[in-house]
Amino acid sequence: MISLSEEQAAFLLVVARRIVPEVAGLDDRGCAQLLAIIDRALMDRGAEVYRKFGVFLGVLRRAPVVRYGRTFSRLRPERQDAVLRWFERAPLGLLRQGLWGLKSMAFMGYYGRVEAWEEIGYAPSFDSLERLGA
Amino acid sequence: MRELNVDVAIIGSGAGGGAVAKELAPLARAGRRVVVLEWGTKLAEHEYTGQEVDMAGKLYFDNGGVFTKDRNMTMAFGRAYGGSTVVYTGTSLTIPERVVARWGVPGLDWGDLQQRSAKYLVENNVHLQPEERLNDNNRLFRLGCERLGYRCEQFPINVKGCRASSLCNLGCPNAAKQGTHRVQLPMAEAAGVEVVTNCRVTRVSERVCEGVVANPGYGEPSAWEPGEYRVTAKAVVVCGGAVNSPALLLRSGFGGALPVLGRFLTLHPALILVAEHERLITNFVGHPKSFYCDEFLESHGFLLETCMYFPFVTAKNLIGFGVAHSELMRAFPRLQMILVLAVDPALASNRVVVDAAGEPVVDYTLTGEVLDSLHESMKASARIFFAAGARRVHSPAGASFFLDVADAERIDELIPRGNVTPGKISVTSAHLMGGCRMGAGPADSVTDAWGRVHGVPWLYVADSSLFPRASEINPYVTVMALADRAAEHLRSHAGEVLGR
DSSP: OOSSOHHHHHHHHHHHHHHSGGGGGOOHHHHHHHHHHHHHHHHHHOHHHHHHHHHHHHHHHHTHHHHHSSOGGGSOHHHHHHHHHHHHTOSSHHHHHHHHHHHHHHHHHHHTSHHHHHHHTOOOOSOOHHHHTO | OEEEEEEEEEEOOSHHHHHHHHHTHHHHHTTOOEEEEOSSBBOOGGGOOOOHHHHHHHHBGGGGOEEOTTSSEEEOOBOBTTGGGGTSOOBOOOOOHHHHHHHOOTTOOHHHHHHHHHHHHHHTTOBOOOGGGOOHHHHHHHHHHHHHTOOOEEOOBOBSSOOOOOOGGGOOTTSOBOOTTTTHHHHHHHTTOEEEOSEEEEEEETTEEEEEEOOOSSSBOOSSOSEEEEEEEEEEEEOSHHHHHHHHHHHTTTTTTOTTTTOSOBOOOEEEEEEEOSSOOOOSSSOSOOEEEOTTHHHHSEEEEEOOOOHHHHHHHSSOOSHHHHHHHTTGGGEEEEEEEEOOOOOTTSEEEEOTTSOEEEEOOOOHHHHHHHHHHHHHHHHHHHHTTOSEEEOTTOSSSOEEGGGGGGHHHHSOGGGOOBTTBOEEESOOBOSSOBOSSTTTOSBOTTSBBTTOTTEEEOSGGGOSSOOSSOOHHHHHHHHHHHHHHHHHTHHHHHOO
């Protein structure tokens, strides 16, 4: 990790497990790869985006206290999903966009790993003429 | 700061800059100093890894996900020796006569553009792929269109020695795609044009370009030493694309005399739509983009094209998350994909501005009319998917994550307009146009029909920012044709603009 705090990274993994269930099966190395990809993408986008991402993580972590009296990490998985779905359809554009950004980062972190390609059957090759039957 | 003198500085090396560089080669041969200043790097052949995150980081601005100001869209545009031609699919269409008529630019004639486009179709080896080179993803689109009676055409593409990797959008690892990095730039360099990579031009003032050379740690090092440069040029041709060209000129203070600079940006807002078949299909082998359907262009303002994207981009463009999302991703070798392009209106309010730091900000709003088009496109695509035999369709505005084949008759009901909400559905753009639009004078445009900036005889623009409205087709051939005009004008007025 370069820039995400340990607390942010741990929370990001909690959310990522709901977004991509297979994240739960990643070992330490896989989790580190996922976080490094996200960290790098955020770094490339500059300090302001990084800051906003951190703010949104904080909002998502604490928002469930209002409805459920617990932070996101302490909710049952079904309730965590309900919170994410609420953010996805939130009346406020900023909240929808925040979740969209967070989901994008989780997808990039997971599916950006070469190891994930085999799991989903994606196997590109520089020379695919034979596979094409051409 | 190092100081240099050149005759012509070309800023950018994509479809526009590459064409200008090649067309100004005779000046270089005649002893003029012509330089191309390119922000991006030139990757060594072994650096084309075909890995999505790696290539997106090296060949695109912001990994291919530059946000609009309202964060409701992301834009993908290239940064490389060859610009976006390194990462496009090479689909090569000539602009239709009706579009040029709609543009209404005094002095711009469709016949002239057609003639120049034809030259590049030959130069860049544009041709139709034979039937045996088409994969199932593309054939199924054609089949669906045929069964529904929708008009469907094959894309001519610009490849040579294609090995069917399907990795066009990540930079062809087989050097098959004939972008400017493979054709025009090497021709220009052979004639003595200098191409300086890793060079970001920060400002253009009276016949001077200020820039910074910084090697990113990958790709070939720049021909110039890292550091700041002040390049005095007798003529400057700006070819940085529809975001960076207007931003550069705004940052440089040209906005005062040119009130529409940065405005009338159009993006062809796009959706990536996905359906699942029962059987394995060939989708990530073979060229990803073989067909398009313009059945709904005039009636509903959208085009449909075949496409095939990579795991992360695919995942990002699906709605939702969790088990259903994961299930669809695990069906990757059975996925069929369609790309929607909406034809958006050219509005003065949609524009590029620069922030306090001089960085571009794309202030663009999806209109209700465009959202209507996207909604109609989702329904049309669902029909095509089902007609092609898909077992279920994922629609971003669907009432549920999947529409099953049993729902095929209820598409209108199950894809409600109310779900087409900015910020919820993923809208992207890879066709960025306008911002330095051509026209009659400074009140309504930035340049004339030759790309000459009004009132600034040494300054030209030659890229997609010239488009006064959307091109309604994939734009790169038109960019090259317009760049060809700008270069011809500069070449034929060399004595006047560059001096003897």
